[in-house]
Amino acid sequence: MVEVPVAFAVSDWTAYATIGSTVIAVLAFVISIWTGWIQRQHNKLSVMPLPEIQLKDMNGYICVKLINNGTGPLIIKKLEVLHGKNVVGRALIDLMPPGGSEWSFFVYIVDDRSIAPNGEIILLELEYDPNDSVEQDFATLTRQALCTLCIDLSYKGIYGDTFPVYKKDLTWFCRLLKTFT
Template sequence: MSNMDFANLMQLDTLFETLVAKPDVANAVAAIGSAVLAAAACLISLVSLYVSHRTAKHQETHDRMSVRPLVYIGVGDYENRIYVKIQNNGVGPLILKRITIDGASEPDKPLIHAMPKLPPMAAWTNFVEDISSRSVPPGGEVFLVDLEESSSVSRAYFTLARDSVRVTLGTLTIKVEYTDIYEQHLPVAVRKLSWFHRHSLAA
């Protein structure tokens, strides 16, 4: 045994004898030890609680991102069809809250209300009136207005209707307000419909 080990052993013996001779000191040391252990246990509990909270927040963020919708305002302008639609290109359900039609005389009304009156023997293929709180699944779409040649008596009637609708659409801007299933408001989707005027601009 080295001198250092012997010295440490002697110190332990002395401490033990002191504690035996003075019970009050022993009780005080025991109380201090218990308090230290209790404080350590409390600290460990607080750290565990913090870690659990952070983990839960991280999981919640991940869950929200994993079901986030993404609005795409699609347009179609063809010889036999013209339309404006809202498509959900995200990974979660899309909840439509409000659609504003800038440039229309009544911006808060559905797009169909901003459209010109169709000539006789021509009719809309599809349109929507009320979209409030309407749900669109991932990959799903809603046609705000849709005009196909098949809905008119003849191509001539359709062409008159299409050209009239094309002129009106080109003056408008669509704004779509929407949320995810957690009621979280996402950035407003905006698209100018000047694309419908490209023929007149080219001329």
């Protein structure tokens, strides 16, 4: 019977333990990289902007708002106003009828601005007295101007992901006009 030296048997176990712990460490490293990648993907999906252009036309009130209904900031790259397929402006106020000293609120060019989740930018707002015929006529002219337009919004999220262009047709404002040409 051949006796195996104790030192030789211990060094074998030490080698096996070293190899095993190295394999476990490499496996843990790979899993942590994979988990980080999955977490980053989750974060991107969790903070997505979701634009909406909201139209309001009530008795005495006309409004066009850009709202972020998403869970992350919306960064406006470019907002264009179109008539048909032609870009006719960058701000709604430029395309409104003259004599609108009654404008309650409006913004000019909104490029490179951001909107927080559940935040909004009022693009155009008109409050008027529906019993005043002059103000009522101006509201009708405003509806006529708005109903021929369309808004294209190019935007991105905080991770720089570019989304498809959001389009909103403003023909909804035609519904109260007696004649539309």
